[in-house]
Amino acid sequence: DYDYWLRAAASGLKLAEAGPRVVRYRRHSANLSSTRASFASTAESIPIFRSLLDTGAPAELRRAFPSLFEPVANPDTPLTSFDKALFLLSHPREEIRMMGVEHLVTLAEDPVFLAKAERFGLNLTRFALTAV
Numbered sequence: 336d337y338d339y340w341l342r343a344a345a346s347g348l349k350l351a352e353a354g355p356r357v358v359r360y361r362r363h364s365a366n367l368s369s370t371r372a373s374f375a376s377t378a379e380s381i382p383i384f385r386s387l388l389d390t391g392a393p394a395e396l397r398r399a400f401p402s403l404f405e406p407v408a409n410p411d412t413p414l415t416s417f418d419k420a421l422f423l424l425s426h427p428r429e430e431i432r433m434m435g436v437e438h439l440v441t442l443a444e445d446p447v448f449l450a451k452a453e454r455f456g457l458n459l460t461r462f463a464l465t466a467v
Contacts, residue, residue: 338383344399345391384431388419396422416441417448 387396394410403425404418414422416438423435442448452458 345395
């Protein structure tokens with residue numbers, strides 16, 4: 336269950352392969368990951384990601400996904416909109432990447448961030464358009 340694995344990784348649980356497979360995964364047309372059920376899967380994924388980013392432990396998220404977050408002095412510092420945008424934009428599913436674009440829109444209205452982005456040559460419009 337996707338929500339469980341994300342919460343487990345965010346809480347610091349270490350995952351490892353346990354050796355020989357001890358369960359079988361039953362595939363059928365009603366699976367949430369099936370093509371016909373993709374709307375249900377999408378509808379379930381969006382609140383899971385929102386909850387993870389809003390209530391997950393920032394230090395554990397930074398530890399689990401080190402390449403996606405800017406370094407900070409205190410890893411427990413709450414995630415910024417930019418952190419959340421990068422995390423979401425890195426996801427392979429378009430609807431999750433669109434959540435990242437929503438965070439970029441918020442950033443586009445923040446004059447402090449815009450000044451920082453300009454100093455680093457970050458073009459938010461181009462970034463958002465290439466993300467989807």
